[in-house]
Structures are given as C-alpha cells and as structure tokens.
Amino acid sequence: MTVTDRLPTIPVESTPAQAIDTIERTLLAGLDPEDVPARSSVAVPAGELLLMPAAVSSHVGVKIAGVAVGNPARGLPRITGSYLLLDGPTLRPLALFDGAALTALRTPAVSAVAVRRLAVADAAHLVLFGTGPQAYGHLAALLAVRPLSRLTVVARRVEAARELVEHARGFGLAATVGAPDAVADADIVVCATTAREPLFDGTLVPAHAAVVAVGSHEPTAREVDTALVRRSAVYVEARSAAAKEAGDLLLAGWHASRDAGVNLAELVRGEETVPQDRPRFFKSVGMSWEDLAVAVEMHRRHEGN
Template sequence: MTLPQLAVDLTPAQAVEALESVLLAGLDPEEGPPRSNLAVPAGELLLMPAATAAYAGVKIAGVAPANPARGLPRVTGSYLLLDGPTLQPVALLDGIALTSLRTPAVTAVALRRLAVPEAAHLVLFGAGPQAYGHLDALLAVRPLTRLTVVARRAAPAAALVGYARALGLDAAAGTPEAVSGADLVVCCTTARTPLFDGRAVPDHAAVAAVGSHEPVAREVDGVLVARSALYVEARSAALREAGDLMIALRERSIAESARLANLSELVNGGAVVPTDRPRFFKGVGMAWQDLAVAAAQYERSGLYTVRSNVPSST
C-alpha cells in the first residue's frame, strides 16, 4: 500500500488550537514516553512515539551536524500516522515541517498565558526556520508591534527583519542587551552556553528557550532561572533533557524542590502566574505534540472519515 503524503499546512493558530484541545481534554504530558536517542556515525537518530485511542504515530528524526556544509538541512525526519484502533498506517508527513510548526505552537500556548497583557516587544534569538515559525506563532496569539532579532550572522538577521517589517512590525537587528527592554524573549538557537545576562531581563517579561533537548546545553543562565517562575511541557521530560534547568540544579542556582508547573496545569488554570518576576518556559519537544498536530492535519484532509465509535481527536 502506498501511503498518502500529507502536506503540513495548518496555520499557527490551528496548531495552537490542536495542542490546547488535547490538554483541555485531559491529556497528561507527564505520561508521555521518553525520546529515544541513538548515536550514529553521521550524528544522532531520534525516535518519538505517541498514542491515544484515536491515533498513534512516530517521528523519526536525524541530526547531522555536517549537513549544512553539504547544502543539506541539519535536521531531517518523517512522521508516520496510524489509526488508533487498528494501528493501520494512514498517512506520512514531513517530520521537519511538522516540527517547524508544532514547536513554535507549543511556545505560543505557553506565552499567551505567561506574557503580560500589554506585551508588544519580542526579542528573538536566532534567525533560522524556528525563528520564523516562532514569530508567526506568537503573532497568532499576541498583539506584537516590535521585534528585535539577535543572531550570529548579519545576513540571516537582516532577512528576518525584512520579513517582520513586511508583516507590519517595527523590526531591527540588535544585541543581547536588548533583553533589558523586552516584554517577550524567545531563544531558538543551537547555542550551548547562555545567550544573555539573566539579570537584565525585566520582572514583567516572559522568556522561552526551545533550542536544545540536551542536559549539557542551555540558552539561559542560572541567574534567570533562579529569578523566574518556571514552566515546562512536563516535569518528567524537563528533568531528563532540559539543560537550562538541569545545569541550574547542578550549579545550585535552584533547589531540587523548585516548582515546575507543566503545560497542562498552565492551560487548565492550575498554575500560578506571577507578574513580579520573570516567567520562564523551557521546551524540549515531546511526542504527544507531534501526534496532536499530525492528527489535526489529517482530520482537515480529504482522507479523513469520521468514525461513529472512536473519538476523532487526540
């Protein structure tokens, strides 16, 4: 059987809705299976399975650090979606396009609740595909008016600035010190050490870091982590993979008893959101997110037939 290849063309708002819907319906992110990592000669293979009554799915992703020098993407991947009751494959999706949509959508789910109502200035670290995705996703949930791009190379930063200006934003390239005037800070880079001084972030700001799922890499420093109210997709995943938090724990910037509110608690109103200190969201990416967005994409396709006896959503 030849499986249909589904285009990943949900809007950021639709992806946000898909994620929020499964959390509001009772999905517990703490029960998500861990990511499998396998070192291979070219880099790393990642395997991310998830299942609900309605669907199952698995993403296979590769991280090949030498690919950019070959003119190829650093990250590769495919997503296989299956019917939940029968486990029959129903569709293939581009795993990288899916990740490029769902990762910013997860951040948007968090920051729409962590940002102060008047938040308008976004400082965005990075100028790759995730930076574009995060800008689009945050514009879907927040009334942004200003963007500062902080990137290692001038040309990609200028391209993202031009993209933002075409969307009507007051946009410019800047330096890490721009966080001192930020309402929102988003880090989506391959950095392994902190990108800015955590003391400079205003108390009213919300910060998200999504660039790494490695315990030894981080984009923010222990100062910011110690100052902030802390939010994660799932405590179980964060304590396995979130270097931004794990390094802060090892440095004793925060105690093991530090409160980490998860995304379900945030969406369902069970998490406290103070405004007298920064709010920091750390995302590592989880398989349930891929499944939720892939299922929503499938249900909007012409291939999907509503079942009478099986829930149609994740």
C-alpha cells in the same frame, strides 16, 4: 508495492493559529504530558537519531528525526525526518508527514500556548535569538497570540538576521538587528538557537517579561543562564521530560522533585496562578504528543472529517 508506497503523504499546511488551538484542545481534553513515552536518542556518525512515539485511543504516531550537525554547511536543514501516523485500534498505517516541517509547526505552537498565559497582555517587543526555521515559526505563532509591534533579532550571522528583519517588516513590525542586551527592553524573549552556552545576561530581563527557550533537548546545553532560572517562575512541558533533557534548568541546579515547576497542562487548565513579580520562563524540549496532536488534526482535515 509496499504499505508505505500506498500511504498518502500529507502536506504540513496547518496555520499557526490552528496548531495552537490543537495543542490547547489536547491538553484541555485531559492529556497528561507526564505519562507520554520518553524520546529515544541514538548517536550516529552524522549526529543524532531521535525516535518519538505517542499514542491515544484513536491514533498512534512515531517521528523518526535526524539531527545532522554538518548539514547547514552543506546547505541542508539541520533537522530531517518523517512522521508516520497509524490507526489506533488496528495500528494500520494511515499517512506520512514531513517530520522537519511538522517540528517547525508544532514547536512554535507549543511556545505560543505558553506565551498566551505567561506574557503580559500588551506585549509588543519580541527579542528573538536565532534565524532558522524555528525563529520564523515562532514569529508567526506569537503574532497570533500577542499584539507584537517591534522585533529585535539577535544572531551570529548578520546577513541571516537582516533577512529575518525584512521578513518581519512584511508583517508591519518595526524590526531591527540587535545585541543580546536588547533583552533589557523585551516583553517576550525567544531563544531558538543551537547554542550550548547562555546567550544573554539573565539579570537584564525585566520582571514583566516571558522567556521561552526551545533550542536544545540536551542536558549539557543551554541558552539561558543560572541567574534567569533562579529568579524566574519556571514552566515546562512535563517535569519528567525536563528532568532528563532540559539543560537550561539542569545546569542551573534545578531539580524536578525539589523545585517543582508547572507543566503545560497545569498552566493551560488554570491550575496554577501565574506570578507577575518576576520573569516567567518556559523551557521546551519537544515531546511526541505534540506531533501526534497536530498530525491527527491535519489528517482529519485532509480526510474531510
């Protein structure tokens, strides 16, 4: 029997609200996203293999994730993987988590932390691009931080869009399938797709709106256009990560040292005033500290601590 055979596999069962609170507490406690180890990426025949380590004094964790571009055609998830949690002082393995499920939970939680501070208080209309796990996860997470009453789903596959619409109606939302120009009437826009080119005309986004893009961590892919980036106040998880992976920003000519951009810790701690005269754009590439924070919290609850 190996060490991992004896490890508990802990279900990813945290609620969106719990995950959101965990991310916020982690940042308020002083974590600096700029100091977190960078993601490693290796090209493999099926797609991409990602290695994401993170450490604090109490725990260490690493996610090994696969991005298999051909999986959806096989009826399989595009993102796969596992998360290994270790004891910090001894590096003794403690638990395993489903890496894809963890990603589907923590990414919307991070977005919701940003939206809680960037979206207008009465934000009611969400325009959501995409129909995958991240789309469902973002709907649940944003319902926890804003009084949404209306949803417009924009997607390439009409049937998948209709399924998400029916799901949203179960929450009492007035949900419909729409077109990209629906952003002109949005309070919040979320892009959670595999697109490599802009999904909509950024000049249409109202000045009061908050926009979130989570679909890519590649410097050559983007979901929003140059027009939106240049007219928006920009927010990122970490400037160091965005400078390497945020194609939405890099392809628009954004440069971390020149154009700054507020990182998530600075936003959560209230170190920067959020402007109200232009869109607020949060670009997320996904970082290893987010997985570690949520995994540690779930392990503690599982152990009854």
